[in-house]
Amino acid sequence: MMHRIRLGVAGRTIAVLVVLGLAIFPVYWMFVTALSSDEELFSSSSVNILPNFSRFGVFAAALADGQVVTWLLNSLIVAAGTTVLSIGLGIPLGYALSRFTFRGKAAVGLALLFTQMLPEALLVVPLFAMFRRFDLLNSLHGLILADTAFALPVVSLILKGAIDGVPRDLDEAARVDGSRPPTVLARIILPLIAPAIAAAAVIAFFSAWNEYVFAVTFVFDKPLQPASVGVAGFIGEQDTSIQSIMAVGLLFTLPAVAFYLFAQRYVVSGMTAGAVKG
Amino acid sequence: MGAGTLAGCSSEPQGSSATPQQATITFAASTLGDPGRGPGLQKLIDEYNSSQHVVTVQPASVPYPTFGQTVLTQMGGGEGPDLVRFDMPEFSTAASSGLLEPLDDKIDAQKLKLIPGPDKYLTVDEHRYGVIFENSNYGMFYNKDLIPQAPKTFEEFVQTAKNTTKGDVYGLAFRQTQAEEAGVWQDIFNYVLGFGGDWSDGGKLTIDSPKVIEGLKAYQQLYDANVIPKGADAATFRKMFANGKVGMELNNGGYVTATKSANANLNFSVARIPFPEKKQGALLAPITINANSKHKDAALDFINWLLKPDQQVKLQEVLGASSVATPTERSAESLQKFPFLPVLDELTESGVPQIVKGFGPQTADIRHIVVSQVLAALQGQQDMATAMEKAQKQAEELVGR
Numbered sequence: 232m233m234h235r236i237r238l239g240v241a242g243r244t245i246a247v248l249v250v251l252g253l254a255i256f257p258v259y260w261m262f263v264t265a266l267s268s269d270e271e272l273f274s275s276s277s278v279n280i281l282p283n284f285s286r287f288g289v290f291a292a293a294l295a296d297g298q299v300v301t302w303l304l305n306s307l308i309v310a311a312g313t314t315v316l317s318i319g320l321g322i323p324l325g326y327a328l329s330r331f332t333f334r335g336k337a338a339v340g341l342a343l344l345f346t347q348m349l350p351e352a353l354l355v356v357p358l359f360a361m362f363r364r365f366d367l368l369n370s371l372h373g374l375i376l377a378d379t380a381f382a383l384p385v386v387s388l389i390l391k392g393a394i395d396g397v398p399r400d401l402d403e404a405a406r407v408d409g410s411r412p413p414t415v416l417a418r419i420i421l422p423l424i425a426p427a428i429a430a431a432a433v434i435a436f437f438s439a440w441n442e443y444v445f446a447v448t449f450v451f452d453k454p455l456q457p458a459s460v461g462v463a464g465f466i467g468e469q470d471t472s473i474q475s476i477m478a479v480g481l482l483f484t485l486p487a488v489a490f491y492l493f494a495q496r497y498v499v500s501g502m503t504a505g506a507v508k509g
Numbered sequence: 510m511g512a513g514t515l516a517g518c519s520s521e522p523q524g525s526s527a528t529p530q531q532a533t534i535t536f537a538a539s540t541l542g543d544p545g546r547g548p549g550l551q552k553l554i555d556e557y558n559s560s561q562h563v564v565t566v567q568p569a570s571v572p573y574p575t576f577g578q579t580v581l582t583q584m585g586g587g588e589g590p591d592l593v594r595f596d597m598p599e600f601s602t603a604a605s606s607g608l609l610e611p612l613d614d615k616i617d618a619q620k621l622k623l624i625p626g627p628d629k630y631l632t633v634d635e636h637r638y639g640v641i642f643e644n645s646n647y648g649m650f651y652n653k654d655l656i657p658q659a660p661k662t663f664e665e666f667v668q669t670a671k672n673t674t675k676g677d678v679y680g681l682a683f684r685q686t687q688a689e690e691a692g693v694w695q696d697i698f699n700y701v702l703g704f705g706g707d708w709s710d711g712g713k714l715t716i717d718s719p720k721v722i723e724g725l726k727a728y729q730q731l732y733d734a735n736v737i738p739k740g741a742d743a744a745t746f747r748k749m750f751a752n753g754k755v756g757m758e759l760n761n762g763g764y765v766t767a768t769k770s771a772n773a774n775l776n777f778s779v780a781r782i783p784f785p786e787k788k789q790g791a792l793l794a795p796i797t798i799n800a801n802s803k804h805k806d807a808a809l810d811f812i813n814w815l816l817k818p819d820q821q822v823k824l825q826e827v828l829g830a831s832s833v834a835t836p837t838e839r840s841a842e843s844l845q846k847f848p849f850l851p852v853l854d855e856l857t858e859s860g861v862p863q864i865v866k867g868f869g870p871q872t873a874d875i876r877h878i879v880v881s882q883v884l885a886a887l888q889g890q891q892d893m894a895t896a897m898e899k900a901q902k903q904a905e906e907l908v909g910r
Contacts, residue, residue: 269771273754274677359586368588444575448582451535451590453570463572467543470767471744 258484265289265477272473286474293478301454302461303486305371306440309457312375313439314432317382321431324383325390326416330402343384351381351444362449369451377449378439385438386431393427394420429497433490440487458483529564532804534811537569538594538796539576540643540828545770546763549827556823557814564807566592577691577873584608584799591802592811594642596691597630597793597862598876601869604633610798610805611636621816622835630862631795633869639795640812642824645761645831646856647699647789648779648849650768655756659780663703663727666757666783670736673756680736682746682755683728687884692743694876695790697883698863699759700724703784708875711867714908716879717894717901725883725893727784732887751775761792762830762853769829769846779830779849781856791860792831832857871908878903 263279264272266286271279293299327333328340358377359368367373397420405415421428443459450456462483465476536554541547554566569590571579577599583589584603595603603609613636618628627644631637649666651659655673660666670680684692701707704727706720715721731737738746738755747764749755751771759782768775782789796815798808814820821833826843830853839850864872882896882903891899 269748269752273749273752356582356585359582359588363586363588447572447575447579451569451583451588456570460570460572463574464542464570466572466574466744467545467547467767468539468573469543469764470545470747470771472544473744473748 258481258488261477261481261484265474265481267474269473289474289478290482293475293482298453298461299458299479299482302456302458303482305455306457306459306483307486308371309374309378309442309446310436310439312372313378313382314435316375316379317386317435318428318432320379320383321386321390322416322421322428324387325392325394326412326420328387328391329394330399330412340388343388346381346384351442355444355448358445359448368449369455371450371455373449374442374446374457375439377445378442379435381442382435382438386435389427389431389434390424393424397423426497429494433494436490437487529807529810530804531563532807533565533567534591534802534804534807535569536566536592536594536811537571537576537580537590538642539571539573540594540763541568542573543767545767546827546829549766550824553815553820553823553827557811557820560814564804564810566811581608584801587801589799589801591799591804591808592796593799594794594796595639597795597864597869598691598872600631600639600795600797601633601864601872603797604636604638605870608800609638610800610802610808611638612640612798612809613637615809616640616812624832624834624836624857626857627791627793627832627860627862628834630793630864639797640816641793641832641834642796642815643763643792643794643828643831643833644857644860645763645792645794645828646853646860647695647759647761647782647791648853648856649757649782650750650760650764650777650779651757652750652753652755653776653778654753659778660783662783663785667731667734670731670757671734674736678754678756679738679746679749680756681731682737682741682750682758683731684743685732685737685739685884685887686742687881689742690877690880693880693884695761695792695863696759697725697728697880698790698861699782700728700784702788702790702861703727703782703786705786705788707861708865708879709867714865714868714875714901714904716875716904717897722894722897724784725886725897728883729887729893747771750777759789761790762832763792763828764830765847765853766827766829779852781852788859788861789856790863791857793862830854868908874907875904878907 263282266282266284266289267279268286271283328336362368362373362377367376401419402415405419410418441459443463446457447460447463450460462476462479465472465479538550540550551568554568558565571590577596580589580593581599581603585606585608616637623640624644627641631639631641649659655678656669660669673680683696686693701721701724704720704724706718706724707715708721709715738749741749746755746758747767748771750758751768753775765779768777781787796812798805798812802808815824816834818835818837821835822837825831825833825837830847830850832854839854844850865875868875879900882900883893885891886893886896
């Protein structure tokens, strides 16, 4: 019996390690590639599994002129701004869709789904014209607005689902005690859907962090560009430094991974919020 | 600003009478993002900036992978960089859409002695919209340590590619993924022209003509022969070439500097592409002024400065084995460093810009149709003749003929 339990534990441990390895390996491989010479990269006779720390200067070179740090800060501002705005607007929208009956409610829901079916490339031209008119081009707040427009439908639908899962009896009890809808939302519902808010925040953050099409088209000045555009700038017409791309790419992924690790304990429970009613 | 300072800006013979006002303008060129050529071009821009105190040129940061699409979107929306170095398909689209400033009364081709061959492609609807920034002919780059004798015929080319492919070394490399659509177009252009085909006769599309199909079948033959690193993008296989892992590739003269910069010790040379017809693609890249620019005179001043003989020589040195707008002589130093330069220069007479003759503005859309069908054929979903029949039909619907 004990033998069987030990085998079970060993099997699970191995499975976890394999899955963990699969998840971490791409990032590790980026690191190894960044520290490899051209010769090592293209030699099939000597595959480099271990990083060559003597070439660590590639990271120092990438950070040397301060551009990468500026790009990362810009990305952080855009992603954080998009997250805050999406959640701030998504909560009342999700609440309204979940709890109120109003004319055109079904159409609003459909419209939110419809926006998710349109590729960014299709919207970039009309949005550009609109942003130009409102003087929103070449600014981080303009980018935050554009990214929010894309993140908000997903965020509000996630939050609607989560609010649907909160028993209406709680709302009614609070109403009987004299609370108005904003108070019910703030004091009763929000604490209960906190995990779903965390999940939606992660989605909004990642969507803005990785966004490229709006960023490359709407922002002209290099000091205002986010890291997604900065990394693409390392790909030249005739020549590309693979090591530099990997080094900067790695630096680009780390803040996003850090944010995910911070929020992941909420995400897991948040993903199932709203799945079961009552 | 005093006249003395303005005199530093480019002067009379180019035909522009306007004096630039104090301005900072932006210049978008994918060359600026090249690790090999970017610093050289930046140095040249810095030289212009320090030569006077009226106009300041700043590089516009537009990454190469989405360069054309991004700049066209910005220009279509009434913005965009003041100066743009375009590739021909995007140039044709921009010019025919009224996004570029006409330069008819601002550029005197005869006075400037612009090289007429490539220059004639810069006129759209009888108006000039640019000046050649770079004219780069396509040749066969080969590693002399792997391939001591360059192949002279297509059969030898195939055989050499097969013989060189061993272990982690490939005989040849070319682009073959949809992600590199523009690059695939450049690559297949050489095969189509080299086998006597063309995408149109100037008035009618000829995408499904026997000669076009023959050229594309030759391209497919090499793909099927497993002599290329399949899936590798240009950035990767160019690094492989620079590191002796690829024997041959068809590329433009602009690549010479990048190769040398990636590996100064690489023993390589360039020869004419060994296909039946002596015709090959040419990468023409004009410098243009954005019609939305608020500082057109300042932008023109930079162009005029760039067209001066001294600057043309410097620009050519930066660009490697490319030609520039006016005739320049290769320095003894350059010829010693790259003895094959005359081979590339001689190709100008047989160079064809990578646009569909008579359908310049629609080239980017036709390119998408053709490349999608060619790649579907490479992946075995259809034969090449069927692929081109489909492409012809779709392209005809697109252009309405």
